[in-house]
Amino acid sequence: MMPLINTSCVTEEEFSNSPSGNFEALWKIIDEKYCFLDYKHINWDSIHTVYAKSITPSMTNDGLFEVLGGMLANLKDGHVNLSSASNVARYWKWFEDYPENFDDSIQRKYLKTTYKIAGGVKYCILDDNIGYVYYSSFEDAVGEGNLDQILSNLAVCDGLIIDVRNNGGGTMTNATKLACRFTNAKILTGYIQHKTGTGHSDFSDPYPIYLDPSSNVRWQKKVCVLTNRRSYSATNDFVNSMSLLDNVTIVGDKTGGGSGLPFNSELPNGWTVRFSSSPILNVNKENIEWGIDPDVKVNITSSDYEKSIDTIIETARKILKK
Amino acid sequence: MRKVLLILGFLAFFSRGYAQIDSLEANRLVTTANSIGVGGVNILDTYLSPLEYKGTEVRFMNEKMHLTKFFSGHVSAQRIFQANVSYSKNPTEDNSAFSGLVNWSYALHYQFKVNDHLKFLVGPAADMNLGFIYNLNNGNNPASAKLYANLSASGMAIYKFYLGNRLFTARYQANIPLVGLMFAPHYGESYYEIFTLGHNSHLVHFTTPYTQPSFRQMVSLDIPISRIKIRASYVFDMQQSHINSIKAHTWSNIFMIGFVKDLYVLKPSVHQRLSERLKAY
Numbered sequence: 277m278m279p280l281i282n283t284s285c286v287t288e289e290e291f292s293n294s295p296s297g298n299f300e301a302l303w304k305i306i307d308e309k310y311c312f313l314d315y316k317h318i319n320w321d322s323i324h325t326v327y328a329k330s331i332t333p334s335m336t337n338d339g340l341f342e343v344l345g346g347m348l349a350n351l352k353d354g355h356v357n358l359s360s361a362s363n364v365a366r367y368w369k370w371f372e373d374y375p376e377n378f379d380d381s382i383q384r385k386y387l388k389t390t391y392k393i394a395g396g397v398k399y400c401i402l403d404d405n406i407g408y409v410y411y412s413s414f415e416d417a418v419g420e421g422n423l424d425q426i427l428s429n430l431a432v433c434d435g436l437i438i439d440v441r442n443n444g445g446g447t448m449t450n451a452t453k454l455a456c457r458f459t460n461a462k463i464l465t466g467y468i469q470h471k472t473g474t475g476h477s478d479f480s481d482p483y484p485i486y487l488d489p490s491s492n493v494r495w496q497k498k499v500c501v502l503t504n505r506r507s508y509s510a511t512n513d514f515v516n517s518m519s520l521l522d523n524v525t526i527v528g529d530k531t532g533g534g535s536g537l538p539f540n541s542e543l544p545n546g547w548t549v550r551f552s553s554s555p556i557l558n559v560n561k562e563n564i565e566w567g568i569d570p571d572v573k574v575n576i577t578s579s580d581y582e583k584s585i586d587t588i589i590e591t592a593r594k595i596l597k598k
Numbered sequence: 599m600r601k602v603l604l605i606l607g608f609l610a611f612f613s614r615g616y617a618q619i620d621s622l623e624a625n626r627l628v629t630t631a632n633s634i635g636v637g638g639v640n641i642l643d644t645y646l647s648p649l650e651y652k653g654t655e656v657r658f659m660n661e662k663m664h665l666t667k668f669f670s671g672h673v674s675a676q677r678i679f680q681a682n683v684s685y686s687k688n689p690t691e692d693n694s695a696f697s698g699l700v701n702w703s704y705a706l707h708y709q710f711k712v713n714d715h716l717k718f719l720v721g722p723a724a725d726m727n728l729g730f731i732y733n734l735n736n737g738n739n740p741a742s743a744k745l746y747a748n749l750s751a752s753g754m755a756i757y758k759f760y761l762g763n764r765l766f767t768a769r770y771q772a773n774i775p776l777v778g779l780m781f782a783p784h785y786g787e788s789y790y791e792i793f794t795l796g797h798n799s800h801l802v803h804f805t806t807p808y809t810q811p812s813f814r815q816m817v818s819l820d821i822p823i824s825r826i827k828i829r830a831s832y833v834f835d836m837q838q839s840h841i842n843s844i845k846a847h848t849w850s851n852i853f854m855i856g857f858v859k860d861l862y863v864l865k866p867s868v869h870q871r872l873s874e875r876l877k878a879y
Contacts, residue, residue, distance in 0.1 A: 284811045286838040286847045288648050293689070301648065309786060361692075449794065468795065471786030473843050480784060483797045537788055540736040542647050546690035548735055553786045 293544040295340045299331045302344055302358070302549060305541045308474035310551045312353065312536060315563055320476075323350055341365065341547075348549075353565075354508055355538040355552045370505060370532040370567075377504035377529045377576050378441040382586050383410065392429070394422035396450075399430065406593050407433035411454065414446030414510040420492050423457055427493045435596025436495060437589065438518075439502040445509025445534060455517040456490040458499060458524065463487050465517040466564075467557040468537070482561055487517050499524045500592035503570055508532040515568050516558055525595055526570040528588045533567035624671050626863045628664040631820075631829050633856025635659070639684045640849040641697060643742045645783070646733040651695045653686025657833065657852045664863075669708065674719065676705045676752075682850065697848065699729030699744060699837070703773070705752045719754035723773050727837075731848075738788050742846070746805070746839075748778035748812075767820040775812050778805040782841040803841050810839045820858050827858040 289304075291297035303324050307313075313320050327347040331340070341358070345365030348356050358365040386408060391400040396416025399409040407430035411418070430436060438454075455465075467482030501518050503511075503526055512531045518524045536552020543549065558564050572595065576587045639655040659680040666673045683698040705723035712718070729744035754771040780803050783792060791797045803809070818831035835850040864872075 285836075286642070286811065286840050286845050288642060288644050288650075288845050305648070311786070448790065468791055468797075470784055470788065470791060472784050474785070478785070480787070483791065483795065485795055537738055537790065539739045539786070539788070540733075542649060542688065542693065542735070544649065544689065546688060546692040548693070550737065553738070554788055554791065 291544050295331050295333060295335050296328075298340060298543045298545050298547070299328065299344065299347075301543045302347070303327075305543075305549055306348070306351070306551060307476075309471065309539065309541065309553060310351065310356075311469075311471055311479075311553055311555050312351070312563075312565060313476045315555070315565065316352065318350060323347060337545075338362075344547075351551075353536065353552055354532065354534050355536050355550060357550045359548045359550075370508070370534070374505040374529065375575050376506075377588060378506070379576070379581065379586070380442075382576075382581070382584050383439075385584050386586065386589060392426075394426050395419055397422065397426060399426050401430065401433055402437075402593065404593060404597065405432070405434050406596050407436040408439065408589070409436065410439045411443055413443055414448075414450040414514070416446070417450055418453065420453070420490075423454065423490075424493045427457060427495050433497070435498040435500070437500050437502060437592045437596070439589070440507050440511050440514060441502050441504040441528065441588070442506045443508075443511040444506060445511050448510050448513060448537075451510040451514035452487065452517070453490075455514055456487055457492070457494050458518065458521055459487055459489045460494060460496075461489060463520060464559055465520060466513075466559055467561055468554055469557070470554045479555075482557055485556070497523065498596050500527045500595055501525070502588050502592060503528040503531050503568075504588075505529055505532045505567075509534040512564060512568060513556060516556075516564055519568060519571070520559065525572060525592075526568070527572045527592045527595065528570050528574055530569050530573075531567040533565050535564045624665045625667055626664070626865075628662055628861045628863055629858060630662045630861060631660070631856050631858045633659045633661075633829055633831060633854040635831070635833065635852040635854025637833075637850060637852035639686055639697075639851075640847070641684070641686050641695060641731060642848075643731050643844070643846040645742050645844045645846070646695070646731060646736060646739060647688065647693075649688045651686035651688055653684055653695075655682050655684035655850050655852060657682035657850070657854065659831075659833075659854060659856070665709075666706070668706070672709050673721070674707050674709055676703075676707065676723075678703045678705075682852075684850075693733070693735045695731055695733045697729065697731040699727060699848070701725055701727045703750075705750075705773070707752065707754060715759060716755070716757050719752075719756065721752055723750040723752035724748070725750065725773075725775075738790060741789070743781060743789075744837075746778055746780035746810075748775035748805070748810070750775045764822045766822070769818045769820075770815070772813065772815040774807070775805070775810055776807065778810060779803070780805045780810065780839060780841065782839070782844065785843045805839070805841070809841050812837050812839075827860075829856045829858050830854070831856070 291301040330343045349367050391398050395418030465487045466485050469479045472478045535556040537554040538550050539553035574588050574591045580587045635657050641651045661678045663676045681700045687694050703725035707719035707721040710718045726747045731742045750773045752773045757768045813836040816833045821828045831854040833852040838847040
């Protein structure tokens with residue numbers, strides 16, 4: 277049905293559901309919406325030239341997926357994924373190229389079988405009266421009541437280990453909910469920007485992010501936060517906040533980074549793409565996309581692996597016992 | 599029968615005893631219609647996806663119209679409330695979106711009577727809109743909120759004609775927003791930043807036909823059948839915006855059916871004097 281009176285239509289550039297159409301659509305989404313092209317010094321125009329040569333009208337879906345996934349790998353971003361019905365293209369070198377520094381079978385020797393579970397958190401008291409909390413994913417919620425109980429049960433401990441190794445992120449609000457139990461004052465933890473237009477440099481002014489102290493139970497003694505390369509995304513944000521607190525020591529390996537808040541979009545063929553959209557900066561307005569260095573750099577040694585000893589936990593225990 | 603009783607009530611009230619139809623206040627005759635309809639919808643919101651989603655919309659509309667005392671009774675007031683919900687899919691039908699919108703508008707039209715059959719109405723209309731689009735696949739950008747208000751130009755043509763001894767009323771109406779205010783996030787601004795972090799500045803934008811080239815039009819036909827009046831309408835609703843490089847449109851083609859009632863609103867003093875046997879309440 278046509279309107280009796282016409283008005284100008286608001287539409288978006290359409291791409292055909294063909295290999296070239298899907299290639300151009302994906303390239304444009306990243307060109308206009310991805311937030312790290314300038315920061316990572318990526319020449320996205322030349323990448324178009326290189327990868328366009330691999331696009332043919334008769335290529336299969338698998339072939340197209342491989343080319344598009346390869347193009348996205350140039351972004352070196354764990355928040356960038358292309359998803360089809362059969363596969364998810366991902367860039368995982370931010371942890372694959374580094375020591376694991378975490379072994380859940382060794383962790384079980386510390387947790388034993390008597391650990392408690394509250395929300396998404398496992399916790400126990402180690403033999404030397406050090407509290408140990410493992411938060412495996414900020415996708416899992418933890419309630420204020422859970423945190424009250426955890427901290428109250430561990431209040432007798434001399435210090436607290438918060439282990440966020442292999443925590444690939446999740447909801448920022450879960451990370452903030454935990455972090456605010458460790459500060460007694462409102463503190464500036466960083467800044468967030470967003471894109472204001474389609475240009476590579478079109479960003480808002482950095483907007484400050486604060487951590488307000490929780491009005492519930494707050495921990496007052498020393499804390500060690502354990503990190504490895506798979507501490508990513510919301511975990512990276514958690515570590516950033518905790519690193520600013522006087523009673524906290526970050527122990528382990530550099531985090532994997534992942535400071536871009538991801539958005540989603542999709543291609544004409546229905547494949548979905550996730551990409552970093554809003555960069556989060558530290559208090560010095562520096563990008564933490566590539567990760568946060570620990571205060572105490574420790575790897576699990578191979579000899580400790582053989583003896584089922586977690587060098588990182590042991591280092592944290594020594595720090596907390598001082 | 600009810601109309602007869604009502605008029606008898608007036609005859610009883612007016613002690614002079616002659617027919618008082620001419621003394622009825624025109625501004626108290628309210629034509630009200632409730633309609634429900636279904637049709638197709640085409641949705642685009644580049645904050646969520648660059649693809650057009652197509653699907654089905656269900657819409658409800660309540661309309662009230664009556665003359666006012668302004669300009670010697672040449673101005674009519676129209677109030678419309680409408681609400682719609684829709685379900686749509688992307689072109690490959692492997693992702694879906696839900697949307698909904700409520701709209702309330704109030705218009706004053708100056709009536710230009712050509713003859714007893716045809717009149718044209720023109721005037722301003724104010725409307726408010728609240729709605730959403732929710733994309734089932736997205737993570738940190740799953741939804742787009744719609745909140746906007748407009749001052750519009752509104753025009754109507756009403757044509758009355760007889761088929762046999764039954765009076766039909768055909769109407770065409772178009773509303774075009776001229777100026778308004780609209781909530782819109784910045785191009786890549788997340789609702790997390792707006793609502794959780796509290797970064798809520800510069801979110802309300804002044805709109806013009808350039809940034810909001812929207813358009814609502816309706817064609818309706820009131821059909822008298824025995825003691826009732828049925829309204830059959832077609833609505834083409836084109837809600838569009840292009841703010842902060844975010845493009846959005848919702849194009850609805852809806853066929854509606856409803857009932858029309860003509861009611862005479864009594865002043866409390868008149869109502870008071872009516873016989874109790876006429877009152878249910």
